[in-house]
Amino acid sequence: MNTKIITFGEVIMRLSPPGNRTMKQSHEMEFFFGGTELNVASSLATMGCDVRHISSVSNDFVGEAAVSFIKSFGIDTTFITKNDHPLGLYFLEVGSSVRASRIAYNRLNGSFAHIPSGQIDWKKALEGCKYFHWTGISPGISESVYNNLKEGLEIARQMGIEVTTDPAYRSNLWKYGKKGKDILKELVSYSTIFIGGVNEINELLGTQFSSDKEGFIAASKELKQQIPSIDKVFDKIRIGVTASDQQTQGRSVIKGQYFETTILEINPVVDRIGTGDAFAAGLIYGLLNFDDEKALKFANAACAIKHTILGDINYCSVEDILEVMNGNSGGRIKR
Numbered sequence: 001m002n003t004k005i006i007t008f009g010e011v012i013m014r015l016s017p018p019g020n021r022t023m024k025q026s027h028e029m030e031f032f033f034g035g036t037e038l039n040v041a042s043s044l045a046t047m048g049c050d051v052r053h054i055s056s057v058s059n060d061f062v063g064e065a066a067v068s069f070i071k072s073f074g075i076d077t078t079f080i081t082k083n084d085h086p087l088g089l090y091f092l093e094v095g096s097s098v099r100a101s102r103i104a105y106n107r108l109n110g111s112f113a114h115i116p117s118g119q120i121d122w123k124k125a126l127e128g129c130k131y132f133h134w135t136g137i138s139p140g141i142s143e144s145v146y147n148n149l150k151e152g153l154e155i156a157r158q159m160g161i162e163v164t165t166d167p168a169y170r171s172n173l174w175k176y177g178k179k180g181k182d183i184l185k186e187l188v189s190y191s192t193i194f195i196g197g198v199n200e201i202n203e204l205l206g207t208q209f210s211s212d213k214e215g216f217i218a219a220s221k222e223l224k225q226q227i228p229s230i231d232k233v234f235d236k237i238r239i240g241v242t243a244s245d246q247q248t249q250g251r252s253v254i255k256g257q258y259f260e261t262t263i264l265e266i267n268p269v270v271d272r273i274g275t276g277d278a279f280a281a282g283l284i285y286g287l288l289n290f291d292d293e294k295a296l297k298f299a300n301a302a303c304a305i306k307h308t309i310l311g312d313i314n315y316c317s318v319e320d321i322l323e324v325m326n327g328n329s330g331g332r333i334k335r
Contacts, residue, residue, distance in 0.1 A: 004050045004051070004052060004128045004129045004130060005041070005044055005049055005050065005051050005052070005129070005130065005131045005132075005133065005284060006051075006052050006053075006054065006125065006126060006129045006131070006132045006133070007037040007038065007040055007041040007051065007052075007053050007054070007132075007133045007134075008037060008053075008054040008055070008132075008133075008134055008138065008148075008149060008152060009035050009036055009037025009038060009053075009055060009112075009134065009135060009137070009138045010035045010036075010037070010038075010055060010088055010107065010110070010112035010113075010137070010138065010141065011033060011034075011035045011038055011053075011055050011057050011066045011070070011080075011087065011088075011112065012033070012034060012035045012038075012087070012088040012089060012090060012107060012110070012112075013031055013032070013033055013034075013062070013066070013087055013088070013089040013090075014031060014032045014033075014034055014089070014090055014091075014092055014273070014311075014312060015029045015030070015031050015089060015090070015091050015092070016029060016030050016031075016032070016091070016092045016093070016094060017029060017030075017093065017094075018030055019094070020094050020095070020096040021093075022093050023091070023093060032311040032312055032313075033065075033066050033069045033070070033312075034273070034274060034311070034312025034313060035055075035312075036135045036137050036138075036166070036168075036276075036277055037053070037133060037134065037135055037138065037277075038053055038055070038070065039274045039277035039278070039281070039312050039313050039314070040133055040277045040280050040281045040284070041053045041070075041073075041075055041133075041281075042070070042073045042075065042313045042314075043277065043278055043281035043282070043302070043313060043314040043315075044281045044284060044285060045073040045074050045075050046073060046313075046314070046315055046316070046317065047281070047285050047317065047318050047321075048318065049284075049285060049288070050076075051073075051074075051075045051076065052075065052076035052077075052078065052079065052125070052129075053070060053075050053076070053077065053079075053080065054079040054080065054120060054125055054152075055079075055080050055081075055112055055115075056080065056081045056082065056083055056111050056112050056114070056115035056119075057080060057081075057082055057087055057111050057112070058082065058083070058084075058085060058086050058087040058110075058111045059082035059083055059084050059111075060086075062086070062087050063082055063087055063111065066087060067080055078125075079120060079121075079125045081115065081119060082111070083111050083114055083115070083116075085109065085110055085111040085113070085114045086109075086110060086111065087110055087111055088105075088106065088107035088110030088111065088112055088113070089105075089106050089107070089110075090103055090104060090105045090106065090107065091103065091104045091106075092273065094271065095243035096243055096244055097242050097243060097244050098242055098243070099243060100243055101243060101272065101273075105172070107141060108141060108142070108173070108175060112141060112142075112145065113141045113142040113144075113145065114142070114144065115142075115144055115145060115148060116144060117143075117144045117147040117148060118147070118148070118151070119148065120148055120151070120152065122151055122152045122155040122156075123155055123159075125152070126152070126155060126156055126159055126161060129156070129159070129161050130161065130162065130288070131161065131162045131163075131164055131284055131287075131288070132152070132153070132156045132161050132162070132163050132164070133163075133164045133165070133166075133280065133284065134149060134152075134153070134163070134164075134165055134187070134191075135165065135166040135167070135168055136165070136166065136167040136168040136169055136170070136180075136184050136187075137168055137170055137173065139180075139183055139184070139187060140169075140170055140173030140174045140180055141173060142176055143176045143177075143178065146178065146183060149187065150186075150187060150190075153187060153190035153191070154190065156190070157190050157229075162192050162193060162287075163190055163191040163192050163193070164191065164192070164193040164195060164280065164283075164284060165187070165188055165191040165193070165194060165195065165196075166195040166196060166276065166280055167184045167187070167188050167194070167196055167200055167204060168196075168200070168276075169181060169184060169200070169203045169204075181203055181204060181206075184203075184204055185204050185205070185227070188204060188227055188230070189227050189229055190229065191227075191229060191230065192229055192230065192231050192232070193230070193231065193232050193234070193283075193287070194223060194230050194232070194233045194234070195234050195235075195236075195279070195280050195283060196233075196235060197211070197216060197219075197235035197236070197237065197251075198210070198211045198215055198216050198219045198235075199211070201219040201220070201222070201223050202219065204223070205222060205223065205226055207219065207222060209222070213251075213258070213260075216235060216251060216253065216258075217253055217258055220233040220253035221253070221256070231254070231255075232252065232253075232254045232292065233252060233253045233254070234250065234251075234252045234283055234296060234299065235250065235251050235252065236248065236249075236250055236276060236279045236299070236300070236303055237249040237250070237251065238275075239263070241267075243269065243272075244267060244268045244269050245265070245266070245267040245268070245269065246265070246266045246267070246269050246272065246307055247263050247264065247265045247266070248263070248264050248266070248275075248279075248300055248303050248304045248307075249261055249262070249263045249264070249300060250279070250296045250297065250299055250300035250303075251296070252292065252293075252296050254292050259292070259293050259296055261296055261297050261300045264300060264301065264304040264324070266304055266307040266308065269307045269308075270307060270308050270309060270310055271306075271307065271308075271309060271310050271311060272307060273311075273312050274306055274311070274312040274313060274314065275303050275306045275307055276303070277306075277312075277313075277314070278302045278303050278305070278306035278314035279299045279300065279302060279303035280299070281302060281314065282295075282298050282299035282300075282301065282302025282303065282314075282321060283295055283296070283298070283299035285298065285302075285318070286298040286299055297325050298321060298322070298325055300325075301321045301322070301324040301325035302314060302316070302321045304324060305320060305321060305324050
């Protein structure tokens with residue numbers, strides 16, 4: 001059985017003051033490598049999946065360090081190229097309690113943004129692939145990224161590959177003259193599994209569905225009607241009490257049938273970055289190994305447990321996630 005998973009997206013460096021300090025009060029920074037799609041790839045690799053990541057990094061010691069980091073997970077880096085633009089990065093102040101976290105990006109002139117159109121041999125890159133995952137962040141970065149992604153999606157569908165998408169719309173991207181929501185709707189039409197909720201569907205379709213259960217069901221049905229390739233819709237609900245106290249729940253609509261998980265509470269939160277990516281990775285793993293309802297529960301547990309891990313990536317094993325999914329959330333020491 002083909003079980004290789006392909007991800008396509010930026011490799012980005014995160015710089016953060018230690019702990020919960022602000023930039024103004026800190027004279028040192030911690031750095032982490034991540035990126036939405038890479039976070040998914042790394043989590044899946046940690047869970048034992050066969051993963052290949054496609055990207056472009058800087059042709060310097062920073063790019064070398066990034067590739068070395070990716071390889072440390074056992075991820076195939078054959079289709080990661082290099083160019084003479086710097087690696088994209090972002091700055092994060094980690095909030096606490098009533099103080100929100102803050103992020104500032106520097107990615108639009110980075111190495112991934114300058115990946116040349118037509119550079120990727122997609123037929124070779126997708127060989128043996130079962131799932132291809134992309135997000136709405138990538139095509140917003142540059143037109144060449146959009147062109148590469150569209151080509152890859154076209155070939156993936158020709159090859160009968162399942163395509164998962166988290167079509168996140170970021171208004172601070174899309175600086176190259178394209179209308180983001182139109183492009184995302186076009187690219188979603190090549191996808192089969194939609195990871196998003198009412199907000200994402202409303203942005204994509206220009207609708208105004210409510211975010212309650214009935215609204216989610218109606219929005220999912222409208223999405224299926226307008227984009228028939230979508231077979232399944234999975235949504236992650238986040239309920240923020242404070243920056244340090246979060247709740248997560250998963251829900252889905254598959255062939256008109258509604259599922260939802262129990263609510264999981266995380267308090268205190270260590271790091272919110274990458275929790276949606278952990279949900280996506282958990283879902284893909286679940287779809288490969290379980291039925292749809294259990295896959296949703298596994299994804300929600302993966303999302304919850306990522307809130308307890310510093311950095312962008314969910315380092316937890318399948319066994320760790322299953323324990324949380326099965327209700328063992330007491331945090332007892334394992335000896």
